[in-house]
Amino acid sequence: MSTATTMTPSAAPPAVRGDELDIRKVIGFMAMVFGMFMAILDIQIVSASLAEIQAGLSASSDEIPWVQTAYLIAEVIMIPLSGFLSRMLSTRVLFTISAAGFTAASALAATATNIDQMIVYRAIQGFIGGGMIPSVFAAAYTIFPPSRRAVISPMIGLVATLAPTIGPTVGGYISHAMSWHWLFLINCVPGILVATAVWTLVDFDKPDRSLLRKFDWWGLAGMAAFLGSLEYVLEEGPAHDWLQDQVVFLFAIVMSIGAVLFFWRAFKAEEPIVDLKAFANVNFAFGSLFSFVMGIGLYGLTYLYPIFLGRIRGYDSMMIGEALFVSGLAMFLTAPISGILSRKLDPRIMMAIGFLGFAAGTWRMTYLTADWDFWELLVPQILRGVSMMLCMVPINNIALGTLPPERLKNASGLFNLTRNLGGAVGLAVINTVVTDRNAFHYARLAESVQWGSAEAQTQFQNMTRNFETHGGVDAATAAMSKLSGMVHQQAALLSFMDVFYLITVLFALLAVFTMFIRKPPESAGGGGGH
Structure with a gap:
């Protein structure tokens, strides 16, 4: 018991x-x-x-x-x-x-x-x-x-x-x-x-x-060069036309060298x-x-x-x-x-x-x-x-x-x-x-608002008359500026x-x-x- x-x-x-x-x-x-x-x-x-x-x-x-x-x-x-x-x-x-x-x-x-x-x-x-x-x-x-x-x-x-x-x-x-x-x-x-x-x-x-x-100090150096440069290229590339920019191109080279060193050490080092x-x-x-x-x-x-x-x-x-x-x-x-x-x-x-x-x-x-x-x-x-x-x-x-x-x-x-x-x-x-x-969308939209477009001319005339009623501004210039802004806005929306x-x-x-x-x-x- x-x-x-x-x-x-x-x-x-x-x-x-x-x-x-x-x-x-x-x-x-x-x-x-x-x-x-x-x-x-x-x-x-x-x-x-x-x-x-x-x-x-x-x-x-x-x-x-x-x-x-x-x-x-x-x-x-x-x-x-x-x-x-x-x-x-x-x-x-x-x-x-x-x-x-x-x-x-x-x-x-x-x-x-x-x-x-x-x-x-x-x-x-x-x-x-x-x-x-x-x-x-x-x-x-x-x-x-x-x-x-x-x-x-x-x-x-x-x-x-x-x-x-x-x-x-x-x-x-x-x-x-x-x-x-x-x-x-x-x-x-x-x-x-x-x-x-x-x-x-x-x-x-x-x-x-x-x-x-x-x-593994070499592995760390390779990883830092690889990941740091990769982040820089991805952050800055879109705004600077990617490899056309000299600095982005340089970091892309550093990224490639760093990647080779990092992956080599990852498979060869005793403790990667x-x-x-x-x-x-x-x-x-x-x-x-x-x-x-x-x-x-x-x-x-x-x-x-x-x-x-x-x-x-x-x-x-x-x-x-x-x-x-x-x-x-x-x-x-x-x-x-x-x-x-x-x-x-x-x-x-x-x-x-x-x-x-x-x-x-x-x-x-x-x-x-x-x-x-x-x-x-x-x-x-x-x-x-x-x-x-x-x-x-x-x-x-x-x-x-x-x-x-x-x-x-x-x-x-x-x-x-x-x-x-x-x-x-x-x-x-x-x-x-x-x-x-x-x-791309701005170019396409701009074609549709050329002077040859009857719809674009009607829109422009209506906007001009609207600005004329308020006075104190150059109605035609204001209408043109607003029409251009509308095209830019629509192009941005279409890209989103x-x-x-x-x-x-x-x-x-x-x-x-x-x-x-x-x-x-x-x-x-x-x-x-x-």
Whole structure:
């Protein structure tokens, strides 16, 4: 009897412990999630306030985009590097350094008195802050057992998609209510709290200092040259006719040399900076592909909507932020639903529904007119927000949920890199299509308003008479100027519609493609938590 009594307690706990959550780990993980939110938010938080920063720093129109570009280039180098650093230093040390460094760089950015200082501080902010993003994904699949991922996966999916979506909204509010300096100062107190919480509460892995002796400096140099130059070419290429520009051409050469060096070291080094073996896992490879396309949709529409509202509707940053808040709200409300569905639906079906919903939203935008306002944009924005959340949860689970623990840290860096590269490639393609199609449509429309067109002459005469009734202006010149403006506006609208059509086709095809991937096992093991 005594034997039975001693055996019963010892047999029961393992099954229970697998599902138990250590409150210390949960609070530490929440601090990490908030740190990731700040790092991703800061990509877009300045996008709606660049005019205010430009005026404050007396920067030129050519210089001010570097406030964003410097951050992106530095971040895209750090994201894949973070996997190696996390193994060498431990998640606790890397994340604490990243959060503290990001906070310090934010404070420095607020003190910038010229554009050169701002670019340097933003680069530091992006590089150090980039270490926080993959660490959260790796921690989620390491700390928590598969049974808890229906709660955790929607949370990190929500942060990864919500932060860049509401970035312009938050930035618009802050710069209007206070000043552009607070776009950076607002990070200081939360950043200190995050660094303190992570240092105190996170301790689920140990450092491997022996990796320092095996650090592949040539691999790092190749990766920095490859990814940094790639980001520059994608950012600057559309505005400078790609390789026709001498600087873009030079960076394209550096990118090619860096790529050769990086991939050579990735396969030859004893401990490569980035372990590409994760791509041998079919689910991870497909998940990364889907993440890449999600980056196109996420960052592409976050760019397109403000451009339309600013250029066509004449909205300022505050009005744009208010108009685009709907997508963020839809994501927030869909997150718990997405978690529930992830336990009941085949992830391939979930992704297909999400991709088709996203395609439906962009298809609606192909009927865009110059009069579209908040209410016309409401349904496309809701479809965008809901679909993003329906896609992100199964994509995260498929990509990272079945990897062994020792692969998670490197793999999470690669996975997050694909989303950022998707955004960079997407923005480059979108800018190129908008520019080329705008010129094409303007040429076609201009032909239809030549003097030989009876309809154009009638329109011109009506507009001239209208201006004559007001007096005090050269009616013919004013009418000609307005007619030219109408042609430019219509050409811009048609180019936007072309981009929305291409995105629609891309996501519709991806929905079909989901049916060709293997269904992951019911109990995706992942990094453990057990």
